[in-house]
Amino acid sequence: MDQLELRTAKEGDMHVGFIGLGNMGAPLARRLCTDHTLWVFDQSQTAVDTFTGADAQVAKSAAELAESVDIVLTCLPTSEDLRSLLFGDQQVASVLKTSTMLIDMTTGDPGITRDLAAKLALDGIDLIDAPVSGGPKGATAGTIAIIVGGSAAQFSRALPVLSSISCNVMHAGDVGAGHAVKAGNNLLNLVCRLATFEVVSLLVKAGVTPENAVSIIQKSSGRNYATEITLPDNILSGTLHQGFTMGLMHKDSSVALQMADDLDVPLPISTTAFANLKKAMNEHGQESDMSAVALTYENDSGARIRP
Numbered sequence: 001m002d003q004l005e006l007r008t009a010k011e012g013d014m015h016v017g018f019i020g021l022g023n024m025g026a027p028l029a030r031r032l033c034t035d036h037t038l039w040v041f042d043q044s045q046t047a048v049d050t051f052t053g054a055d056a057q058v059a060k061s062a063a064e065l066a067e068s069v070d071i072v073l074t075c076l077p078t079s080e081d082l083r084s085l086l087f088g089d090q091q092v093a094s095v096l097k098t099s100t101m102l103i104d105m106t107t108g109d110p111g112i113t114r115d116l117a118a119k120l121a122l123d124g125i126d127l128i129d130a131p132v133s134g135g136p137k138g139a140t141a142g143t144i145a146i147i148v149g150g151s152a153a154q155f156s157r158a159l160p161v162l163s164s165i166s167c168n169v170m171h172a173g174d175v176g177a178g179h180a181v182k183a184g185n186n187l188l189n190l191v192c193r194l195a196t197f198e199v200v201s202l203l204v205k206a207g208v209t210p211e212n213a214v215s216i217i218q219k220s221s222g223r224n225y226a227t228e229i230t231l232p233d234n235i236l237s238g239t240l241h242q243g244f245t246m247g248l249m250h251k252d253s254s255v256a257l258q259m260a261d262d263l264d265v266p267l268p269i270s271t272t273a274f275a276n277l278k279k280a281m282n283e284h285g286q287e288s289d290m291s292a293v294a295l296t297y298e299n300d301s302g303a304r305i306r307p
């Protein structure tokens with residue numbers, strides 16, 4: 001039996017492909033190796049190289065991958081990247097088999113997702129959105145939140161594959177609902193994170209150590225993801241590496257603010273947080289890690305949060 005035959009012998013095995021093996025996509029894809037015959041592709045050779053020798057078949061192109069599997073998962077920077085993959089130069093949409101399911105794990109734009117889904121449906125291809133929350137750490141642990149937008153039947157079809165990635169797969173509503181909830185979640189994460197940096201800077205200036213400020217709030221009513229994970233793991237540890245860029249947070253928050261504009265919902269607190277993110281991004285660059293926002297708060301307050 002060669003390696004491929006061994007892989008196809010797995011119980012409940014499906015042929016699935018994963019495109020986009022970056023900070024988030026790579027750990028998501030790795031979870032699929034155990035249960036399914038996995039094909040992978042990324043336009044970056046460096047990203048692909050991390051899969052060499054892993055239990056996956058590396059496709060030469062996105063089109064080769066699309067022709068070889070029944071379910072394609074994508075985790076690209078933006079919905080425009082997905083549009084261009086499907087309908088741009090590579091024309092991947094034209095090689096997808098009828099009845100293929102496309103599961104987009106990108107943190108995307110609900111409006112674009114609904115447009116792409118309608119276009120693909122004309123050829124019998126299902127597109128659903130399944131963005132994730134919990135970062136590379138949650139993906140590796142198999143606990144990442146997967147927020148699915150699609151019909152009940154599409155959700156049922158995707159579940160065996162998504163369950164191989166995580167035990168936390170949730171149905172948000174029709175196509176686009178996953179991307180809407182994810183954008184709202186990240187806007188809330190931004191607000192909580194920046195408010196936490198503000199308060200911790202204040203407490204440090206008032207003579208409390210950053211470690212005490214964070215650990216006490218974490219046991220009190222102000223606790224949130226920043227006191228539980230971001231500050232202890234990425235800032236107080238001094239690593240300043242979360243694996244999520246300011247540019248991606250800017251994109252996610254922009255999607256939520258655009259939804260608010262379209263639906264006439266005022267978001268004064270979120271708008272202020274977004275302006276502060278832009279300030280930090282201008283200072284550090286869009287490719288810098290979200291943890292570096294703490295440096296902006298240190299500069300503005302004169303309080304040292306890092307070790």
Ligand code: NAD
Nearest residue numbers: 020022023024025042043044047076077106107135243244
């Ligand atoms: P990344 O920049 O690390 O990875 C993106 C990957 O997609 C890159 O390897 C790139 O080469 C590849 N790619 C882009 N266009 C492609 C194409 N046409 N064909 C093949 N490969 C292509 O970004 P990331 O951090 O992995 O984020 C991916 C998505 O996941 C984003 O939408 C992001 O908002 C979301 N997300 C990220 C995190 C995180 O912590 N990093 C958490 C939750 C959600």
